Amino acid sequence: MGAEVLLDVRGVSKAFGGVHAVEDVSFTLGRGEVMGVIGPNGAGKTTLVNILTGFIKPDSGRVLYKGKNITGMAPNKIANLGLARTFQVMRPYHSLPTYKNLIVPLNSPRIKKAAAGKLGDLDSVAIDILEEIGFERDARVPYKTAGSLPLGYQKRLELARCIALRPEVILCDEVFSGLSMSEISSMIPLLEKFVMQGIALIMIEHRLRELFRVANKVLVMNFGVKIAEGRPQEIMKQDEVKAAYIGGERSK
Amino acid sequence: MSSQELRRKRLDRSINVRSTGLYALSSYREMTYLLAPRLLLIAGLLVLPLFLDLYWQRVLCAAAVFAMLALSFDFLAEYVGLVCLGGALFIGFGGYAAGLLNAHLGLPPAVTIPIATVIGACLSTLVIMPCLRLRGIYFAIVTFMVPLFARNVIVALGLFGSTEGITGLDTLPNTWVEQYVILSVVLVTLFGIRRLVSEDVGLIMMGIKDNDQAVLAAGVSIFRYRVLAVFIAALIGCFAGAYLAHLYGWLGLSLFAMDFSILPIAATVMGGMGTLVGPVIGALILTPLSEALRGFGQLRVVLYCLILVLFILYKPEGLMNVLERKYHQFERLEKV
Numbered sequence: 001m002g003a004e005v006l007l008d009v010r011g012v013s014k015a016f017g018g019v020h021a022v023e024d025v026s027f028t029l030g031r032g033e034v035m036g037v038i039g040p041n042g043a044g045k046t047t048l049v050n051i052l053t054g055f056i057k058p059d060s061g062r063v064l065y066k067g068k069n070i071t072g073m074a075p076n077k078i079a080n081l082g083l084a085r086t087f088q089v090m091r092p093y094h095s096l097p098t099y100k101n102l103i104v105p106l107n108s109p110r111i112k113k114a115a116a117g118k119l120g121d122l123d124s125v126a127i128d129i130l131e132e133i134g135f136e137r138d139a140r141v142p143y144k145t146a147g148s149l150p151l152g153y154q155k156r157l158e159l160a161r162c163i164a165l166r167p168e169v170i171l172c173d174e175v176f177s178g179l180s181m182s183e184i185s186s187m188i189p190l191l192e193k194f195v196m197q198g199i200a201l202i203m204i205e206h207r208l209r210e211l212f213r214v215a216n217k218v219l220v221m222n223f224g225v226k227i228a229e230g231r232p233q234e235i236m237k238q239d240e241v242k243a244a245y246i247g248g249e250r251s252k
Numbered sequence: 253m254s255s256q257e258l259r260r261k262r263l264d265r266s267i268n269v270r271s272t273g274l275y276a277l278s279s280y281r282e283m284t285y286l287l288a289p290r291l292l293l294i295a296g297l298l299v300l301p302l303f304l305d306l307y308w309q310r311v312l313c314a315a316a317v318f319a320m321l322a323l324s325f326d327f328l329a330e331y332v333g334l335v336c337l338g339g340a341l342f343i344g345f346g347g348y349a350a351g352l353l354n355a356h357l358g359l360p361p362a363v364t365i366p367i368a369t370v371i372g373a374c375l376s377t378l379v380i381m382p383c384l385r386l387r388g389i390y391f392a393i394v395t396f397m398v399p400l401f402a403r404n405v406i407v408a409l410g411l412f413g414s415t416e417g418i419t420g421l422d423t424l425p426n427t428w429v430e431q432y433v434i435l436s437v438v439l440v441t442l443f444g445i446r447r448l449v450s451e452d453v454g455l456i457m458m459g460i461k462d463n464d465q466a467v468l469a470a471g472v473s474i475f476r477y478r479v480l481a482v483f484i485a486a487l488i489g490c491f492a493g494a495y496l497a498h499l500y501g502w503l504g505l506s507l508f509a510m511d512f513s514i515l516p517i518a519a520t521v522m523g524g525m526g527t528l529v530g531p532v533i534g535a536l537i538l539t540p541l542s543e544a545l546r547g548f549g550q551l552r553v554v555l556y557c558l559i560l561v562l563f564i565l566y567k568p569e570g571l572m573n574v575l576e577r578k579y580h581q582f583e584r585l586e587k588v
Binding site: 053055074075076077079080084085087091092093094095096100101103104105107108109110111122161164165 | 452455456458459462463465466467468469470471472473474
Protein backbone atom coordinates (compact mmCIF):
# COMPACT_ATOMS: atom_id res chain seq x y z
CA MET A 1 0.00 0.00 0.00
CA GLY A 2 1.23 3.41 -0.82
CA ALA A 3 -0.35 5.18 2.15
CA GLU A 4 1.72 7.17 4.60
CA VAL A 5 3.04 4.94 7.38
CA LEU A 6 1.59 5.99 10.74
CA LEU A 7 2.78 3.23 13.00
CA ASP A 8 6.00 1.30 12.57
CA VAL A 9 6.49 -1.41 15.16
CA ARG A 10 9.89 -3.05 15.17
CA GLY A 11 10.52 -6.24 17.10
CA VAL A 12 8.79 -5.41 20.39
CA SER A 13 9.03 -7.99 23.18
CA LYS A 14 7.66 -8.11 26.69
CA ALA A 15 8.02 -10.88 29.25
CA PHE A 16 6.21 -11.13 32.56
CA GLY A 17 8.54 -13.29 34.60
CA GLY A 18 9.06 -16.36 32.46
CA VAL A 19 6.01 -15.78 30.27
CA HIS A 20 6.78 -14.21 26.94
CA ALA A 21 3.57 -12.22 26.46
CA VAL A 22 4.80 -10.55 23.29
CA GLU A 23 7.87 -11.74 21.46
CA ASP A 24 9.54 -9.95 18.59
CA VAL A 25 6.41 -8.58 16.93
CA SER A 26 6.81 -6.20 13.98
CA PHE A 27 4.31 -4.59 11.63
CA THR A 28 3.44 -1.31 9.97
CA LEU A 29 0.14 0.51 9.74
CA GLY A 30 -0.67 3.07 7.07
CA ARG A 31 -3.14 5.95 7.16
CA GLY A 32 -6.70 4.74 6.66
CA GLU A 33 -5.74 1.10 7.04
CA VAL A 34 -7.69 -1.34 9.22
CA MET A 35 -5.60 -4.04 10.76
CA GLY A 36 -7.18 -6.91 12.64
CA VAL A 37 -5.23 -8.64 15.38
CA ILE A 38 -6.49 -12.13 16.11
CA GLY A 39 -5.34 -15.09 18.12
CA PRO A 40 -6.45 -17.36 20.93
CA ASN A 41 -6.86 -16.13 24.50
CA GLY A 42 -3.54 -15.26 26.09
CA ALA A 43 -1.85 -14.75 22.74
CA GLY A 44 -0.60 -11.32 23.84
CA LYS A 45 -2.98 -9.13 21.87
CA THR A 46 -3.94 -6.81 24.72
CA THR A 47 -0.34 -6.64 25.90
CA LEU A 48 0.57 -5.48 22.40
CA VAL A 49 -2.01 -2.68 22.62
CA ASN A 50 -0.70 -1.75 26.07
CA ILE A 51 2.82 -1.51 24.67
CA LEU A 52 1.74 0.65 21.72
CA THR A 53 -0.16 3.05 23.98
CA GLY A 54 2.52 3.31 26.65
CA PHE A 55 0.72 1.51 29.44
CA ILE A 56 3.45 -1.14 29.42
CA LYS A 57 7.08 -0.51 28.59
CA PRO A 58 8.49 -3.16 26.23
CA ASP A 59 11.67 -5.03 27.21
CA SER A 60 13.06 -4.52 23.74
CA GLY A 61 12.03 -3.23 20.32
CA ARG A 62 10.83 0.14 19.14
CA VAL A 63 7.50 1.77 18.34
CA LEU A 64 7.65 4.61 15.82
CA TYR A 65 4.66 6.86 15.30
CA LYS A 66 4.92 9.07 12.23
CA GLY A 67 8.66 8.48 12.34
CA LYS A 68 8.93 9.54 15.97
CA ASN A 69 10.13 7.08 18.61
CA ILE A 70 7.37 6.76 21.19
CA THR A 71 8.70 3.66 22.98
CA GLY A 72 8.32 4.07 26.73
CA MET A 73 6.56 7.43 26.57
CA ALA A 74 3.87 8.17 29.16
CA PRO A 75 0.38 7.00 28.06
CA ASN A 76 -1.11 10.50 28.23
CA LYS A 77 1.66 11.90 26.02
CA ILE A 78 1.08 9.15 23.45
CA ALA A 79 -2.67 9.82 23.50
CA ASN A 80 -1.92 13.48 22.85
CA LEU A 81 -0.05 12.53 19.70
CA GLY A 82 -3.29 11.09 18.34
CA LEU A 83 -3.08 7.44 19.31
CA ALA A 84 -6.35 6.64 21.08
CA ARG A 85 -7.46 3.33 22.55
CA THR A 86 -10.50 1.61 23.96
CA PHE A 87 -10.36 -0.79 26.85
CA GLN A 88 -11.41 -4.42 26.64
CA VAL A 89 -13.06 -4.20 30.03
CA MET A 90 -14.95 -0.97 29.57
CA ARG A 91 -13.87 1.84 31.80
CA PRO A 92 -16.48 4.58 31.89
CA TYR A 93 -16.46 7.08 34.73
CA HIS A 94 -19.41 5.34 36.37
CA SER A 95 -20.74 8.13 38.50
CA LEU A 96 -20.68 10.83 35.80
CA PRO A 97 -23.44 11.44 33.27
CA THR A 98 -22.51 9.91 29.93
CA TYR A 99 -21.79 13.17 28.11
CA LYS A 100 -19.61 14.37 30.99
CA ASN A 101 -17.35 11.38 30.29
CA LEU A 102 -16.15 13.23 27.21
CA ILE A 103 -15.14 16.29 29.21
CA VAL A 104 -11.89 14.55 30.14
CA PRO A 105 -10.55 14.01 26.60
CA LEU A 106 -11.94 17.41 25.58
CA ASN A 107 -9.66 18.93 28.22
CA SER A 108 -6.55 17.21 26.91
CA PRO A 109 -3.70 19.42 25.66
CA ARG A 110 -4.20 17.99 22.14
CA ILE A 111 -7.76 19.27 21.85
CA LYS A 112 -7.05 22.56 23.57
CA LYS A 113 -4.20 23.19 21.14
CA ALA A 114 -6.20 22.14 18.08
CA ALA A 115 -9.20 24.28 19.02
CA ALA A 116 -7.08 27.21 20.24
CA GLY A 117 -9.73 28.21 22.75
CA LYS A 118 -12.55 28.25 20.20
CA LEU A 119 -14.22 25.05 21.25
CA GLY A 120 -17.12 26.83 22.90
CA ASP A 121 -19.37 25.02 25.31
CA LEU A 122 -17.75 21.66 25.99
CA ASP A 123 -21.04 20.09 27.06
CA SER A 124 -22.62 20.68 23.68
CA VAL A 125 -19.47 19.53 21.88
CA ALA A 126 -19.70 16.34 23.92
CA ILE A 127 -23.37 15.84 23.00
CA ASP A 128 -22.50 16.38 19.33
CA ILE A 129 -19.82 13.72 19.48
CA LEU A 130 -22.18 11.27 21.16
CA GLU A 131 -24.72 11.91 18.45
CA GLU A 132 -22.11 11.22 15.81
CA ILE A 133 -21.31 7.92 17.52
CA GLY A 134 -24.93 6.88 17.39
CA PHE A 135 -26.54 7.98 20.62
CA GLU A 136 -29.32 9.78 18.75
CA ARG A 137 -31.94 7.10 19.13
CA ASP A 138 -32.88 8.18 22.62
CA ALA A 139 -32.28 11.80 23.48
CA ARG A 140 -32.15 11.10 27.19
CA VAL A 141 -29.36 8.53 27.10
CA PRO A 142 -26.45 11.02 27.14
CA TYR A 143 -27.71 12.38 30.46
CA LYS A 144 -27.86 9.05 32.28
CA THR A 145 -24.90 8.02 34.43
CA ALA A 146 -22.37 6.08 32.39
CA GLY A 147 -22.41 3.14 34.80
CA SER A 148 -26.10 2.56 34.12
CA LEU A 149 -25.77 2.34 30.32
CA PRO A 150 -26.43 -0.97 28.58
CA LEU A 151 -23.40 -2.75 27.14
CA GLY A 152 -23.88 -1.58 23.57
CA TYR A 153 -23.88 2.06 24.60
CA GLN A 154 -20.89 1.58 26.86
CA LYS A 155 -18.94 0.23 23.88
CA ARG A 156 -20.00 3.25 21.88
CA LEU A 157 -18.98 5.51 24.73
CA GLU A 158 -15.51 3.97 24.63
CA LEU A 159 -15.33 4.88 20.94
CA ALA A 160 -16.75 8.33 21.61
CA ARG A 161 -14.00 9.02 24.09
CA CYS A 162 -11.46 8.09 21.44
CA ILE A 163 -13.12 10.28 18.81
CA ALA A 164 -13.19 13.21 21.24
CA LEU A 165 -9.39 13.15 21.05
CA ARG A 166 -9.53 13.64 17.24
CA PRO A 167 -7.17 10.68 16.84
CA GLU A 168 -5.26 9.44 13.82
CA VAL A 169 -5.07 5.85 15.06
CA ILE A 170 -7.62 4.06 17.22
CA LEU A 171 -6.74 0.81 18.92
CA CYS A 172 -9.99 -1.05 19.51
CA ASP A 173 -9.70 -3.78 22.09
CA GLU A 174 -12.64 -6.10 21.35
CA VAL A 175 -15.32 -3.53 20.60
CA PHE A 176 -17.59 -6.22 19.15
CA SER A 177 -17.44 -8.70 22.02
CA GLY A 178 -20.68 -9.14 23.88
CA LEU A 179 -22.70 -7.27 21.27
CA SER A 180 -25.62 -8.70 19.35
CA MET A 181 -25.47 -9.16 15.58
CA SER A 182 -27.66 -6.12 15.00
CA GLU A 183 -25.55 -3.96 17.28
CA ILE A 184 -22.43 -5.02 15.43
CA SER A 185 -24.09 -4.35 12.09
CA SER A 186 -24.83 -0.81 13.19
CA MET A 187 -21.30 -0.31 14.47
CA ILE A 188 -19.53 -1.41 11.32
CA PRO A 189 -20.66 1.60 9.23
CA LEU A 190 -19.45 3.78 12.08
CA LEU A 191 -15.98 2.26 11.90
CA GLU A 192 -16.03 2.58 8.12
CA LYS A 193 -16.85 6.25 8.55
CA PHE A 194 -13.78 6.72 10.75
CA VAL A 195 -11.65 5.07 8.08
CA MET A 196 -13.12 7.39 5.45
CA GLN A 197 -12.01 10.29 7.62
CA GLY A 198 -8.46 8.95 7.39
CA ILE A 199 -8.27 7.29 10.79
CA ALA A 200 -6.34 4.03 10.94
CA LEU A 201 -7.73 1.24 13.08
CA ILE A 202 -6.14 -1.65 14.90
CA MET A 203 -8.85 -4.05 15.94
CA ILE A 204 -8.38 -6.88 18.37
CA GLU A 205 -11.26 -9.25 17.76
CA HIS A 206 -12.56 -12.73 18.31
CA ARG A 207 -15.57 -12.16 16.02
CA LEU A 208 -13.69 -13.04 12.86
CA ARG A 209 -16.54 -12.90 10.35
CA GLU A 210 -17.44 -9.36 11.37
CA LEU A 211 -13.81 -8.33 11.61
CA PHE A 212 -13.11 -9.50 8.06
CA ARG A 213 -15.85 -7.20 6.79
CA VAL A 214 -13.85 -4.13 7.84
CA ALA A 215 -10.22 -5.21 8.05
CA ASN A 216 -7.91 -4.99 5.06
CA LYS A 217 -5.12 -6.92 6.72
CA VAL A 218 -4.88 -9.33 9.61
CA LEU A 219 -2.10 -10.17 12.01
CA VAL A 220 -2.34 -13.53 13.78
CA MET A 221 -0.70 -14.04 17.15
CA ASN A 222 -0.18 -17.13 19.26
CA PHE A 223 1.92 -17.46 22.44
CA GLY A 224 3.10 -13.89 21.97
CA VAL A 225 4.54 -14.54 18.54
CA LYS A 226 3.29 -13.19 15.23
CA ILE A 227 2.54 -16.35 13.29
CA ALA A 228 1.02 -14.87 10.18
CA GLU A 229 0.13 -11.61 8.49
CA GLY A 230 -1.90 -11.14 5.35
CA ARG A 231 -5.19 -10.41 3.69
CA PRO A 232 -8.28 -11.56 5.57
CA GLN A 233 -9.50 -13.90 2.81
CA GLU A 234 -6.20 -15.76 2.63
CA ILE A 235 -5.05 -15.79 6.22
CA MET A 236 -7.38 -18.51 7.48
CA LYS A 237 -6.13 -20.93 4.88
CA GLN A 238 -2.67 -21.12 6.43
CA ASP A 239 -2.02 -24.32 8.37
CA GLU A 240 -0.46 -22.63 11.36
CA VAL A 241 -3.42 -20.30 11.77
CA LYS A 242 -5.82 -23.20 11.48
CA ALA A 243 -3.88 -25.13 14.10
CA ALA A 244 -3.92 -22.22 16.51
CA TYR A 245 -7.62 -21.69 16.05
CA ILE A 246 -8.97 -25.18 15.79
CA GLY A 247 -6.87 -26.23 18.76
CA GLY A 248 -4.45 -28.60 17.06
CA GLU A 249 -0.84 -29.02 18.11
CA ARG A 250 1.28 -25.96 17.78
CA SER A 251 3.49 -26.63 14.80
CA LYS A 252 7.05 -27.06 15.93
CA MET B 253 -57.89 -1.27 61.04
CA SER B 254 -54.89 -3.22 62.26
CA SER B 255 -51.42 -1.98 61.54
CA GLN B 256 -50.54 -5.07 59.52
CA GLU B 257 -52.74 -4.02 56.66
CA LEU B 258 -50.79 -0.85 56.19
CA ARG B 259 -47.30 -0.43 54.98
CA ARG B 260 -45.12 2.57 54.71
CA LYS B 261 -44.44 3.72 51.20
CA ARG B 262 -41.53 6.01 50.51
CA LEU B 263 -41.38 8.22 47.48
CA ASP B 264 -38.46 10.26 46.26
CA ARG B 265 -38.81 13.74 44.97
CA SER B 266 -36.82 13.93 41.80
CA ILE B 267 -34.16 16.34 42.83
CA ASN B 268 -32.38 16.51 39.50
CA VAL B 269 -35.29 18.14 37.78
CA ARG B 270 -35.76 20.50 40.64
CA SER B 271 -32.22 21.71 40.96
CA THR B 272 -31.31 22.14 37.32
CA GLY B 273 -32.56 24.60 34.80
CA LEU B 274 -35.40 27.02 34.96
CA TYR B 275 -37.72 24.79 36.91
CA ALA B 276 -35.93 25.65 40.13
CA LEU B 277 -36.69 29.33 39.59
CA SER B 278 -40.29 28.79 38.63
CA SER B 279 -41.81 29.29 42.04
CA TYR B 280 -40.99 30.55 45.50
CA ARG B 281 -41.88 27.15 46.85
CA GLU B 282 -39.23 25.43 44.75
CA MET B 283 -36.67 28.06 45.58
CA THR B 284 -37.36 27.74 49.29
CA TYR B 285 -37.17 23.98 49.02
CA LEU B 286 -33.67 24.20 47.59
CA LEU B 287 -32.39 27.17 49.54
CA ALA B 288 -33.76 26.36 53.00
CA PRO B 289 -31.15 23.77 54.01
CA ARG B 290 -28.30 25.93 52.74
CA LEU B 291 -29.56 29.05 54.46
CA LEU B 292 -30.15 27.08 57.63
CA LEU B 293 -26.51 26.02 57.66
CA ILE B 294 -25.15 29.49 56.91
CA ALA B 295 -27.42 31.27 59.39
CA GLY B 296 -26.92 28.55 61.98
CA LEU B 297 -23.14 28.84 61.87
CA LEU B 298 -23.18 32.62 61.95
CA VAL B 299 -25.64 32.87 64.83
CA LEU B 300 -24.13 30.09 66.92
CA PRO B 301 -21.38 32.16 68.63
CA LEU B 302 -24.00 34.53 70.09
CA PHE B 303 -25.40 31.75 72.28
CA LEU B 304 -22.11 30.43 73.63
CA ASP B 305 -19.98 31.43 76.62
CA LEU B 306 -16.27 32.11 76.28
CA TYR B 307 -15.22 28.50 76.89
CA TRP B 308 -17.55 27.05 74.27
CA GLN B 309 -16.66 29.79 71.83
CA ARG B 310 -13.09 28.51 72.03
CA VAL B 311 -14.34 24.99 71.44
CA LEU B 312 -16.24 26.22 68.41
CA CYS B 313 -13.03 27.67 66.95
CA ALA B 314 -11.25 24.36 67.43
CA ALA B 315 -14.22 22.52 65.93
CA ALA B 316 -14.09 24.80 62.89
CA VAL B 317 -10.39 23.99 62.44
CA PHE B 318 -11.29 20.30 62.40
CA ALA B 319 -14.13 21.08 60.01
CA MET B 320 -11.60 22.55 57.57
CA LEU B 321 -9.43 19.45 57.84
CA ALA B 322 -12.42 17.14 57.40
CA LEU B 323 -13.46 19.10 54.34
CA SER B 324 -10.00 18.77 52.83
CA PHE B 325 -9.95 15.03 53.67
CA ASP B 326 -13.37 14.43 52.13
CA PHE B 327 -12.47 16.35 48.98
CA LEU B 328 -9.29 14.36 48.41
CA ALA B 329 -10.77 10.99 49.33
CA GLU B 330 -14.12 11.15 47.58
CA TYR B 331 -13.51 13.48 44.66
CA VAL B 332 -9.90 12.67 43.72
CA GLY B 333 -9.49 9.18 45.16
CA LEU B 334 -6.53 10.02 47.39
CA VAL B 335 -6.92 8.93 51.00
CA CYS B 336 -4.67 11.51 52.60
CA LEU B 337 -3.86 11.36 56.31
CA GLY B 338 -1.77 14.49 56.09
CA GLY B 339 -3.98 16.70 58.26
CA ALA B 340 -1.19 17.04 60.81
CA LEU B 341 1.23 17.94 58.05
CA PHE B 342 -0.98 20.76 56.80
CA ILE B 343 -1.62 22.11 60.31
CA GLY B 344 2.05 21.82 61.17
CA PHE B 345 3.40 23.53 58.05
CA GLY B 346 0.72 26.23 58.10
CA GLY B 347 1.14 26.83 61.81
CA TYR B 348 4.93 26.98 61.77
CA ALA B 349 4.99 29.22 58.70
CA ALA B 350 2.56 31.69 60.29
CA GLY B 351 4.26 31.56 63.68
CA LEU B 352 7.75 32.08 62.30
CA LEU B 353 6.67 34.95 60.08
CA ASN B 354 5.07 36.56 63.10
CA ALA B 355 7.87 35.91 65.60
CA HIS B 356 10.85 36.73 63.37
CA LEU B 357 9.53 39.29 60.91
CA GLY B 358 6.89 40.79 63.18
CA LEU B 359 4.16 40.60 60.56
CA PRO B 360 0.60 40.89 61.88
CA PRO B 361 -1.79 37.89 61.70
CA ALA B 362 -3.77 39.47 58.87
CA VAL B 363 -0.63 39.16 56.73
CA THR B 364 0.93 35.99 58.11
CA ILE B 365 -2.17 33.82 57.78
CA PRO B 366 -2.61 34.28 54.00
CA ILE B 367 1.15 34.02 53.31
CA ALA B 368 1.51 30.98 55.57
CA THR B 369 -1.46 29.35 53.85
CA VAL B 370 0.26 29.57 50.49
CA ILE B 371 3.79 28.75 51.70
CA GLY B 372 2.52 25.85 53.78
CA ALA B 373 0.47 24.49 50.91
CA CYS B 374 3.43 24.69 48.51
CA LEU B 375 5.69 22.89 50.98
CA SER B 376 3.08 20.22 51.77
CA THR B 377 2.49 19.61 48.08
CA LEU B 378 6.22 19.32 47.42
CA VAL B 379 6.58 16.82 50.26
CA ILE B 380 3.61 14.71 49.14
CA MET B 381 4.41 14.93 45.42
CA PRO B 382 6.93 12.06 45.27
CA CYS B 383 4.39 9.59 46.68
CA LEU B 384 1.50 10.62 44.42
CA ARG B 385 2.16 7.56 42.30
CA LEU B 386 1.21 5.37 45.23
CA ARG B 387 -2.37 4.31 45.61
CA GLY B 388 -4.90 3.64 48.33
CA ILE B 389 -3.51 2.49 51.63
CA TYR B 390 0.12 3.06 50.61
CA PHE B 391 -0.49 6.71 49.94
CA ALA B 392 -2.40 6.97 53.22
CA ILE B 393 0.49 5.43 55.19
CA VAL B 394 3.11 7.71 53.66
CA THR B 395 1.07 10.86 54.28
CA PHE B 396 0.55 9.67 57.83
CA MET B 397 4.30 9.26 58.36
CA VAL B 398 5.40 12.60 56.96
CA PRO B 399 4.22 14.73 59.94
CA LEU B 400 6.04 12.37 62.32
CA PHE B 401 9.11 12.81 60.18
CA ALA B 402 8.81 16.61 60.21
CA ARG B 403 8.36 16.55 63.97
CA ASN B 404 11.49 14.52 64.49
CA VAL B 405 13.51 16.73 62.17
CA ILE B 406 12.52 19.76 64.23
CA VAL B 407 13.55 18.05 67.47
CA ALA B 408 16.74 16.52 66.12
CA LEU B 409 18.03 19.72 64.58
CA GLY B 410 16.72 21.94 67.37
CA LEU B 411 14.87 24.13 64.87
CA PHE B 412 12.18 26.72 65.67
CA GLY B 413 12.35 26.43 69.45
CA SER B 414 12.63 22.64 69.22
CA THR B 415 10.46 20.88 71.83
CA GLU B 416 9.51 24.11 73.59
CA GLY B 417 8.10 25.82 70.55
CA ILE B 418 7.70 29.58 70.36
CA THR B 419 5.29 31.38 72.65
CA GLY B 420 3.96 34.91 72.68
CA LEU B 421 2.77 35.10 69.07
CA ASP B 422 0.23 37.78 68.25
CA THR B 423 -3.33 36.62 68.78
CA LEU B 424 -6.37 37.82 66.91
CA PRO B 425 -7.97 41.05 68.25
CA ASN B 426 -10.92 39.51 70.08
CA THR B 427 -13.05 36.39 70.33
CA TRP B 428 -15.59 37.65 67.79
CA VAL B 429 -12.94 38.10 65.12
CA GLU B 430 -11.50 34.72 66.04
CA GLN B 431 -14.82 32.99 65.52
CA TYR B 432 -16.14 34.81 62.52
CA VAL B 433 -12.87 34.59 60.59
CA ILE B 434 -12.79 30.81 60.76
CA LEU B 435 -16.55 30.31 60.40
CA SER B 436 -16.78 32.46 57.30
CA VAL B 437 -13.74 30.75 55.79
CA VAL B 438 -15.33 27.36 56.50
CA LEU B 439 -18.47 28.46 54.64
CA VAL B 440 -16.60 29.99 51.73
CA THR B 441 -14.39 26.89 51.40
CA LEU B 442 -17.38 24.59 51.61
CA PHE B 443 -19.31 26.29 48.84
CA GLY B 444 -16.12 26.89 46.86
CA ILE B 445 -15.22 23.19 46.85
CA ARG B 446 -18.78 22.26 45.96
CA ARG B 447 -18.50 24.55 42.99
CA LEU B 448 -15.07 23.26 42.05
CA VAL B 449 -16.14 19.61 41.92
CA SER B 450 -18.86 20.42 39.40
CA GLU B 451 -16.48 22.33 37.11
CA ASP B 452 -14.42 20.58 34.41
CA VAL B 453 -11.41 20.39 36.73
CA GLY B 454 -13.53 18.62 39.31
CA LEU B 455 -14.93 16.24 36.69
CA ILE B 456 -11.44 15.27 35.60
CA MET B 457 -10.52 14.65 39.24
CA MET B 458 -13.65 12.49 39.60
CA GLY B 459 -12.56 10.67 36.45
CA ILE B 460 -9.17 9.98 38.04
CA LYS B 461 -10.94 8.52 41.05
CA ASP B 462 -13.29 6.39 38.95
CA ASN B 463 -10.67 5.28 36.52
CA ASP B 464 -7.17 6.69 36.26
CA GLN B 465 -6.16 4.52 33.28
CA ALA B 466 -8.98 5.92 31.18
CA VAL B 467 -7.91 9.46 32.04
CA LEU B 468 -4.40 8.65 30.83
CA ALA B 469 -5.82 7.14 27.65
CA ALA B 470 -7.71 10.40 27.15
CA GLY B 471 -4.42 12.25 27.02
CA VAL B 472 -4.75 13.96 30.38
CA SER B 473 -1.92 13.81 32.90
CA ILE B 474 -3.26 12.36 36.14
CA PHE B 475 -0.15 13.50 37.97
CA ARG B 476 -0.80 17.16 37.22
CA TYR B 477 -4.37 17.05 38.43
CA ARG B 478 -3.43 15.08 41.53
CA VAL B 479 -0.82 17.72 42.38
CA LEU B 480 -3.43 20.42 41.89
CA ALA B 481 -5.90 18.57 44.12
CA VAL B 482 -3.35 18.07 46.88
CA PHE B 483 -2.44 21.75 46.65
CA ILE B 484 -6.07 22.80 47.06
CA ALA B 485 -6.53 20.43 50.01
CA ALA B 486 -3.28 21.70 51.52
CA LEU B 487 -4.44 25.32 51.16
CA ILE B 488 -7.48 24.48 53.26
CA GLY B 489 -5.44 22.60 55.88
CA CYS B 490 -2.65 25.16 56.06
CA PHE B 491 -5.09 28.00 56.55
CA ALA B 492 -6.48 26.09 59.52
CA GLY B 493 -2.93 25.59 60.83
CA ALA B 494 -1.95 29.23 60.45
CA TYR B 495 -5.16 30.26 62.16
CA LEU B 496 -4.57 27.81 65.00
CA ALA B 497 -1.10 29.18 65.70
CA HIS B 498 -2.53 32.67 66.10
CA LEU B 499 -5.56 31.43 68.04
CA TYR B 500 -3.32 30.02 70.76
CA GLY B 501 -0.51 32.52 70.23
CA TRP B 502 1.89 29.61 70.24
CA LEU B 503 3.61 27.19 67.94
CA GLY B 504 5.07 23.86 68.89
CA LEU B 505 5.33 20.18 68.14
CA SER B 506 1.72 19.46 68.99
CA LEU B 507 0.76 21.19 65.72
CA PHE B 508 1.98 17.93 64.18
CA ALA B 509 -0.24 15.87 66.51
CA MET B 510 -1.87 12.78 65.10
CA ASP B 511 -5.32 14.06 66.13
CA PHE B 512 -5.26 16.38 63.13
CA SER B 513 -4.91 13.40 60.81
CA ILE B 514 -7.31 11.01 62.54
CA LEU B 515 -10.20 13.15 63.81
CA PRO B 516 -11.14 14.45 60.35
CA ILE B 517 -11.70 10.85 59.24
CA ALA B 518 -14.05 10.24 62.16
CA ALA B 519 -15.87 13.47 61.34
CA THR B 520 -16.13 12.50 57.68
CA VAL B 521 -17.44 9.02 58.43
CA MET B 522 -19.99 10.41 60.86
CA GLY B 523 -21.06 13.26 58.62
CA GLY B 524 -21.23 11.26 55.41
CA MET B 525 -18.43 10.55 52.94
CA GLY B 526 -18.55 12.59 49.80
CA THR B 527 -21.14 15.09 50.93
CA LEU B 528 -18.65 17.86 51.84
CA VAL B 529 -21.24 19.43 54.18
CA GLY B 530 -21.35 16.23 56.21
CA PRO B 531 -17.73 16.32 57.36
CA VAL B 532 -18.14 19.95 58.45
CA ILE B 533 -21.19 19.04 60.52
CA GLY B 534 -19.46 15.91 61.78
CA ALA B 535 -16.52 17.97 63.03
CA LEU B 536 -18.88 20.49 64.65
CA ILE B 537 -20.51 17.62 66.55
CA LEU B 538 -17.49 15.48 67.43
CA THR B 539 -15.17 18.20 68.76
CA PRO B 540 -17.68 19.64 71.25
CA LEU B 541 -18.73 16.09 72.14
CA SER B 542 -15.17 15.23 73.07
CA GLU B 543 -15.10 18.38 75.25
CA ALA B 544 -18.42 17.58 76.87
CA LEU B 545 -17.17 14.13 77.79
CA ARG B 546 -14.26 15.58 79.76
CA GLY B 547 -16.31 15.18 82.93
CA PHE B 548 -16.04 11.42 82.61
CA GLY B 549 -12.28 11.46 83.07
CA GLN B 550 -10.66 8.26 81.87
CA LEU B 551 -13.94 6.99 80.43
CA ARG B 552 -13.98 9.84 77.93
CA VAL B 553 -12.20 8.04 75.14
CA VAL B 554 -14.28 4.91 75.70
CA LEU B 555 -17.54 6.81 75.36
CA TYR B 556 -16.24 8.75 72.40
CA CYS B 557 -15.28 5.57 70.60
CA LEU B 558 -18.55 3.91 71.55
CA ILE B 559 -20.51 6.70 69.91
CA LEU B 560 -18.38 6.38 66.78
CA VAL B 561 -18.80 2.61 66.65
CA LEU B 562 -22.56 2.87 67.10
CA PHE B 563 -22.66 5.37 64.30
CA ILE B 564 -20.70 3.17 61.94
CA LEU B 565 -22.89 0.18 62.81
CA TYR B 566 -26.26 1.83 62.50
CA LYS B 567 -25.78 4.75 60.15
CA PRO B 568 -22.78 3.76 58.04
CA GLU B 569 -23.71 6.14 55.24
CA GLY B 570 -23.31 9.09 57.60
CA LEU B 571 -25.52 11.79 58.99
CA MET B 572 -25.73 14.00 55.93
CA ASN B 573 -26.67 11.21 53.52
CA VAL B 574 -29.48 10.15 55.84
CA LEU B 575 -30.75 13.69 56.30
CA GLU B 576 -30.56 14.41 52.61
CA ARG B 577 -32.54 11.31 51.77
CA LYS B 578 -35.18 12.08 54.37
CA TYR B 579 -35.45 15.61 53.08
CA HIS B 580 -36.09 14.53 49.52
CA GLN B 581 -38.44 11.77 50.53
CA PHE B 582 -41.96 11.74 51.74
CA GLU B 583 -43.75 8.86 53.30
CA ARG B 584 -47.31 7.80 53.32
CA LEU B 585 -49.17 4.83 54.66
CA GLU B 586 -50.65 2.58 52.07
CA LYS B 587 -52.95 -0.40 52.21
CA VAL B 588 -51.25 -3.67 51.37
